[in-house]
Amino acid sequence: MTSIMDITTAKPTSNTKLPEGLYIFEQPFLRAPNETVRRHFRATQKHIERDFTALKTSTRELSKKKNGDAVTVLDSMIAKVDMLQKKLVDVHEKGTSPTLAIMRKRLEHLDELDKLEETELEGWTDVRLDRWLVDWSLRNGYHQTAKVVAEERGIEDLVDLKLFAEIRRIEEALGRKSCTEALAWCSDNKNALRKNKSPLEFELRLQEYIELARAEKTNEALVYWRKHLQLWQDTHLAQIQQATGLIAFRPDTKCKSYQRLYSTARWPRLIQTFNRAIYQLHSLPSSPLLHYALSAGLTALRVPACYDKQCYNPDCPVCGTSMARDGDGDMDVIMERKDLNGGLGVLAREVPFAHHANSTIVCRITGKIMNEDNPPLAFDNGNVYSTEALEDMANKNGGIVTCPRTKEEQEFITLKKVFIS
Ligand SMILES: [Zn+2]
Structure with a gap:
């Protein structure tokens, strides 16, 4: 996948007018489907390895069999090969092939950027804003909004609706206090989670153990502990030791450390741990891209003058919402609006001031830059x-x-x- 990385980090060659920074935000855009293709590839590999081992065993058996029995073994081998073929076709048709088509569309979309004239950039950045809004909506539980925006703008292949549908399914299960779906996901992604040193699977196992203890199913809890928790000793010894004592305490215990284990606040934390794990696995940033873009943009715009009533610039989004004109619209009376709870000016308070080596003089009446054309x-x-x-x-x-x-x-x-x- 070197070619993809080259595109995401390469400078635009034919159109040097476009800032290189445009590409910085686009890494997750390509890496997310890339990770999905890798997952499908690993699933294919797993099927092949497992079924081929079984077939090799059958071949060895075949040489020892007499006529009638040999036919039975051969029949079962043919059935196994048929089954393997079906599985591989399934992974290809439902997984690899559509994801590769998505990757192609995304590469073409990024390639457009290289061919655009500066004046055509706005159309492209409008699509990018739609993509970011969909991403934000998906991460904040507005799945229907995200779907409608993606369909109306025709950008279904440029956003991760399918991936977030999977995330939502597992989040909802955890919300219903069921670890089964998340554990199945862990099992599908075992190697990657181990490589990322994710605590997710252990935390899920611990939760299932806690639930057995809560239900006072002591024997089942002990069996579960031996089967699923003990093997995490190398990395989670202290937690395992603490969990061992849990069955001696009832859910209404006054002991603080066991109260924490029995606390239902563990469930929302499990959802967060799951989110972190799946975002990391798909190379998605932990916060919505809209946040990063807003933060970068506001940092570039925010200057101390934005909070000075005498220096109001009507075209500056930071000034625009951190202050507002009073009722009669007088230019000279600019009041700080205490009733504004949102707005970019309020958000901008959280970012550092921009560092400007050269000042730009802006007209306080029109908000336009004063230069030799407008002295x-x-x-x-x-x-x-x-x-x-x-x-x-x-x-x-x-x-x-x-x-x-x-x-x-x-x-x-x-x-x-x-x-x-
Ligand atoms: Zn300003």
Whole structure:
């Protein structure tokens, strides 16, 4: 899969205008289906290895058999080969082939990026935002919303609906206090979980043991302990030792460490452990991509001026929601809105300020950048605004401009040009 990694990390070659950063967010986009293909490949390998061993044994038996018996052995061998073929076709048709088609579509989607002109980028980033919104919805339990958005935008192959349906099925089972589904998933992914040193399987086994103890099925709990917990001694000795004593305590015990084991708060924690394990297995980040993108974007935009009432920039999303104009819409009266519970400005409080080596001067009236095409003009009181904004004001007021901050009036032609060096 070197080719995929090359694409995700490579610089765009034919279109150098596009920032390289666009590709940074796209690794999970390709790695998630890649992991699924690997899983299908491992399932195929497992079927082949297991059935071939059985066939080899049958072949050895065959040489020792007489005519009639030999036919019976041969018949059973043919049945085994037929069964193996069916299993392999099943994995290919339901798993490998559709996942490879998804990978192809995703590669084509990323390839588009390389061919786009800068002006066409917006359409592509709109699709990306839809993908991130679907990802966020899936992770937050809004599966129906995610499905509707994916269908309406025609991006079903660009989002992980199927994977999250599996996640949801297992989460719901854990929500019903059943470990069976999650343990079956662990068994399918045993090697990968061991490689990632995931505590999931042990925690699930421990939970099943706790439930037996809660039901006061002492003998069954002991059998379960011997069969499923004992073998984790190398990695979870302290927990196993503590669990051993659990059957001596009733669920209403006052002993803190056993209260923690009997606590039903373990179930939501099991869901979190399962989420961490499955995200890691599919190379998905632990938080929605939307969070990473928002965090990166807000860090780039947030400057101390965003929280200064005198420096409101109407085009800045951080200023825009951390402050709002008062009822009459006056530009000079900007109030901090205590009733705003959400908004990007509120979110931005959690990220660091941007580091700007070079300042950009922005007009407080229009929010547009002041430069040689839209140079700054100064009132006699020293306040500076863009030519565009003041010209517009002068045209509407017979050549008179009013400083939004001090309300002082002045003739437009007497404003002084300011030169930025
Ligand atoms: Zn701002």
